Amino acid sequence: MIVTKEQPRMIKIKDRDQLRMIKNDDKESEPEQNGQNYEQDGDDNAPSLDTPTLLDNLASDDLLSFGYYSKSCPKAESIINKYVAKWVEEDRTLAASLLRLHFHDCAVHGCDGSILLNHEGSERTAEASKSLRGFEVIDDIKAEMEKECPRTVSCADILTAASRDATVLLGGPYWDVPYGRKDGKVSVEKDAELVPMGRENITTLIEFYQSNGLNVIDLVVLSGAHTIGRATCGSMQFRLYNYAGTGRQDESLDSRYANFLKRKCRWASEYVDLDATTPQTFDNVYYKNLQAKMGLLLTDQSLYSDPRTSPIVDALADAPSEFFNHQFAVSMTRLGNILVPAAQDGGEIRTKCYSVNSNY
Structure with missing residues (x-):
């Protein structure tokens, strides 16, 4: 892959040549389907779910580090964990909100905290961002972080780690987060419209993920974040009535589930669980x-x-759900390592996550 100055890119990690592939070496415990391993011999179309976490063909000086704050702010992770736990204990729906906030940040020109900037014409003010939540959690963490380690820990790093900790609190996997992201200084409202909003076809979704250095497996695995969280009824009501001009509901929707949604979604502003079965548990349901x-x-x-x-x-x-958990950790690592050269080269460590430093 040729990386230009405009392209988001996956960054190598300083402390390890590459994260290990999520893989169980005990053959007896490998997940099976119809008596065969998922990586089946003789089937060129069978997807391999054991995928590397990072790309290997980038310059060695483009680095993140697992020990980035080990000396400059050794309590960074514990501060993030403490405040995420506090907020999620008060409102469990914030766990899914933090995951979504992180995705919206990284999916628009890389993980640079641009979604957090709150000014006229920023991504945060876009129509596509109206339902985003969790900003106050990041602001709370940042305020404490500035007391402990002034101008040291970036908002982009805080959001990345917070999404991991939020996942763990609902029963999801833990993964090591490499640090060293810089906070970008640019946030443009129209860029927020790049993020999929729930009506796109698979071709569009695959192309979107590929534009960020991710693949079709990442698409399916990261969509599994919808095991928790909610969506507005307005995002799916078009599936219930006169779908695609047919005068009927979407045929890919179970009729009993559709009837439930018709009762639940009388108003577009109502919220409905993304996972109707186990909405409060991070699993493969x-x-x-x-x-x-x-x-x-x-x-x-x-x-x-x-x-x-x-x-x-x-x-x-x-x-088993554990298999999904492992794959989710891999894809979240890949997502979190999408960086933009401009943000890294000309970025900063914001003292307040909602504003660039030049405003103070």
Whole structure:
């Protein structure tokens, strides 16, 4: 892959040549489907879910480090963990909100904290960002961090680690987060519209992920974040009535589930769980719901309707939740390591996450 100055890119990690592939070396405990391993011999179309976390073909001077704050701010991770736990204890829905906030940050020109900037014309003020939450959690963490280690820990790093800790609090996996991201100084409202909003087709989604250095497996695995969280009814009501001008509901929607949604979603502003079965638990039931035609968003259910992604859905649904957890950790690491050269080279460590330092 040729990296230009405008492209977001995956950054190598200083302390390890590359994270290990998420893989169970005990053959007896490998997840199986119909008696075969997911990496089946003789099937060129079978997806391999054991994927490296990072790309290997980038310059060695583009680095993040697991020990980046070990001397400059050794309490950084404990501060983040403490405040995320406090906020999620008060409102469990914030866990999913922090995950979503991190995705919206990284998916728009890389993980540079640009989604946190709050000024006229910023990504945060865009229509696509209206339902984003969790900003106050990051601000709270940053205020404490500035007391402990002034001008040291970036908002982009805080958000990345906070999304990990939020996942763990709801039963999801833990993964090591490399640090050293800089906070960007630019945030443009129209860029927020680049993030998928729930109506895109699979081709569009794959192209979007590929533009960020991610692949089709990352698409399906990261969509599994919808095992927790909610969406507004307005994001899916078009599936219930006169779908695509047919005068009927979306045929890929289970009829009983559709009837439930019609009762639940009388108003577009109402919220509904993304996972109708275990909405408060981080597990692989999201994928089982897709098999049962119970994906809330069109982009969710399309993962099971498209032959490029449905085998991956089956693999994640039929294996134990621990298998999905491992794969999620891999893809979240890949997501968190999308950086933009301009943000790194000309970035800063904000003292307040909602504003660039030049405003103070």
